[in-house]
Amino acid sequence: MPPRPFTPKVLTANALLEGDVVWLDADGEWTRRMEEAALIEDEASAELHLLDAHARAHEVVGPYLAEARRGSHGPEPTHFREAFRTRGPSNYPHGKQEGQ
Amino acid sequence: MYRYSEFDESFVRSRVAQFRAQVERRIDGSLTEDEFKPLRLMNGLYLQLHAYMLRVAIPYGTLDSRQMRQLALIADRWDKGYGHFTTRQNIQFNWPKLADVPDMLEALADVGMHAIQTSGNTIRNVTADHFAGAAAGEVADPRPVAELIRQWSTDHPEFQFLPRKFKVAVTGHPDDRAVTAAHDIGLRLVERDGQIGATVLAGGGLGRTPMIGKVLADFVPLADLLPYLEAVVAVYNLLGRRDNKYKARIKITVHENGIEEIRAQVEAEFVDRKRLFSGVDQAMLAAITTQFAPPAFEAEAEGDYETWRAVDPVFRAFTDTNVTPHRQPGYAILTVSLKAHGATPGDATSDQMRLLADLAERYAHDELRISHEQNVILPHLPKRHLKAVHDALLAAGLATANVGLVSDIIACPGMDYCALATARSIPVAQGIALRFEELRLEHEIGPLKIKISGCINACGHHHVGHIGILGLDRAGVENYQITLGGDGGPDAVIGERTGPGFAYDQIIPAVERILRAYLALREGPGETFLDAYRRLGMEPFKAALYDTEETDGARADAA
Ligand code: HEM
Ligand code: SF4
Numbered sequence: 307m308p309p310r311p312f313t314p315k316v317l318t319a320n321a322l323l324e325g326d327v328v329w330l331d332a333d334g335e336w337t338r339r340m341e342e343a344a345l346i347e348d349e350a351s352a353e354l355h356l357l358d359a360h361a362r363a364h365e366v367v368g369p370y371l372a373e374a375r376r377g378s379h380g381p382e383p384t385h386f387r388e389a390f391r392t393r394g395p396s397n398y399p400h401g402k403q404e405g406q
Numbered sequence: 407m408y409r410y411s412e413f414d415e416s417f418v419r420s421r422v423a424q425f426r427a428q429v430e431r432r433i434d435g436s437l438t439e440d441e442f443k444p445l446r447l448m449n450g451l452y453l454q455l456h457a458y459m460l461r462v463a464i465p466y467g468t469l470d471s472r473q474m475r476q477l478a479l480i481a482d483r484w485d486k487g488y489g490h491f492t493t494r495q496n497i498q499f500n501w502p503k504l505a506d507v508p509d510m511l512e513a514l515a516d517v518g519m520h521a522i523q524t525s526g527n528t529i530r531n532v533t534a535d536h537f538a539g540a541a542a543g544e545v546a547d548p549r550p551v552a553e554l555i556r557q558w559s560t561d562h563p564e565f566q567f568l569p570r571k572f573k574v575a576v577t578g579h580p581d582d583r584a585v586t587a588a589h590d591i592g593l594r595l596v597e598r599d600g601q602i603g604a605t606v607l608a609g610g611g612l613g614r615t616p617m618i619g620k621v622l623a624d625f626v627p628l629a630d631l632l633p634y635l636e637a638v639v640a641v642y643n644l645l646g647r648r649d650n651k652y653k654a655r656i657k658i659t660v661h662e663n664g665i666e667e668i669r670a671q672v673e674a675e676f677v678d679r680k681r682l683f684s685g686v687d688q689a690m691l692a693a694i695t696t697q698f699a700p701p702a703f704e705a706e707a708e709g710d711y712e713t714w715r716a717v718d719p720v721f722r723a724f725t726d727t728n729v730t731p732h733r734q735p736g737y738a739i740l741t742v743s744l745k746a747h748g749a750t751p752g753d754a755t756s757d758q759m760r761l762l763a764d765l766a767e768r769y770a771h772d773e774l775r776i777s778h779e780q781n782v783i784l785p786h787l788p789k790r791h792l793k794a795v796h797d798a799l800l801a802a803g804l805a806t807a808n809v810g811l812v813s814d815i816i817a818c819p820g821m822d823y824c825a826l827a828t829a830r831s832i833p834v835a836q837g838i839a840l841r842f843e844e845l846r847l848e849h850e851i852g853p854l855k856i857k858i859s860g861c862i863n864a865c866g867h868h869h870v871g872h873i874g875i876l877g878l879d880r881a882g883v884e885n886y887q888i889t890l891g892g893d894g895g896p897d898a899v900i901g902e903r904t905g906p907g908f909a910y911d912q913i914i915p916a917v918e919r920i921l922r923a924y925l926a927l928r929e930g931p932g933e934t935f936l937d938a939y940r941r942l943g944m945e946p947f948k949a950a951l952y953d954t955e956e957t958d959g960a961r962a963d964a965a
Pocket of ligand 2: 824864
């Protein structure tokens, strides 16, 4: 099988202190809004970003690359799990959707 | 009521201090996540989808009012004003901040509670019937036996490195409310010729490979129980597979070797083990039993209970569904439903917790229980107080008369919280409850257990639901498989899959079709869903589920 073409991704994790979801933005900072995340479109920089995030263990927990696509306001999730992570639980208006 | 000994108290305090230092070192960067993760898990701290989660143990599901009030205080001060009671008789707080967790643990220790998780491949926390010591028809209180096993297995040098974790459940009542057949070992206390002993089941479990435990011994007298259990665990320790994590539980050992072979080896081993027991265990059991002594029951507890039932239909409906007969005349076991229609199963706000604490203290010998069905119980309530308790519950939105009915659903946290989930469970439970409330069909349908898990780990016990629902991720969309005919009681059965799963927006109509088919096919209101399923088999329900046009989409999804 030929290698699968690389699909766009965002780098995401949970913040160490708060535990909430964060994404890596283009300046290398953690943002709490997925629209502000950097969309990573090549494999080499994806791997580098992941290595870098693992080295920032005093800031975040469990970094990984999540599938994403380009939307009108910035990166958007392609899978429902990642969509839930941008909002919060569906049974209460808690998490990110609080005050949105 | 059982209390931790002073040794336990100082142990818990030193663990909190230790964990406080570990959290500090994680925050200042001297511990990596790889180093910290096993430490936080041992202290009940998980990282979920949106936040950390703290899981607090409630041994034998038993609490007093002071402990319940402290849980409310923790919910208010460090969480979002509520807690989630789980099928493992724990409470989970869904929104703690890392730096606050040591203070939360300190607050728990103040009332003799902790979040320490037994971990590793050892004998885990022993569970027991939530009506223990209260239910009419109980053969013996299972908690002393459960506690004896806990004390014996804690730090047992031979059993610290078993092939896999090992869970024991004990019931002392013929209505098995502890789901003993779904545990590595299940004990059912029975009486034979005036002597108490246990029927021993082995090899049950849910999760990836669900199995019902098989009877290993019909009757083991209490005096022989520990040496017998030691023999079982020793045989498992030797035969259990260590090459594959998914084949290491005793359910696979029993499945691969056969129950007869296991029994023969256990009996041979038992002879040697029995000689080594000097009777200390029986002295321990006697001492533990006094700690579980019943409260001082009132002689005239009935009062005008029947009069109130006769004049107040709402009260009568409530007591019809939520009261279980107590062994003491004039007393009731009251189950307070945490399943108001549309609410999250198992959630209680801090105000509700405080009210329950007040009611327990004022009326019910200061005792509360948490059931694995995610409800709260007043196990020893004089009937003369039931009316006042009902009035107070009504005002707090806690008087839902649905225990054991369609809307009394067990649901795991699923993808609303759990990082392992493949689909959501909570909104499915909410949707089913609201739909049947709208149809006003729930009392007509009668006894029914719906259980929902958000992944194959089966925390929601879906395999033993009369209707089980398993949420999966099929090609990037939520898809729900249905099983029918499961049962966690004395004649436990694993449910059977109906066929292809249903999309998120199709699962509630699917459940409705099953139950409408049941209403049409049953012999009368006396025939429960489970009885009807056993008589009719899968076919008519399958037809109701799949022989309709709307399901074409669902079929295509699951192909
Ligand atoms: C949200 C965090 C949770 C995580 C990460 C989690 C994880 C797991 C995992 C991995 C297993 C399978 C263990 C094995 O078979 O080796 C399991 C089993 C189980 N969980 Fe959970 N769980 C969570 C929440 C819950 C909750 C809230 C409940 C109660 C409502 C629960 C009740 C159970 C039960 C009863 C089992 C045992 C099934 C069996 O052994 O056959 N879990 N859990
Ligand atoms: S069954 Fe799966 S989704 Fe549900 S709580 Fe357990 S691990 Fe999480």
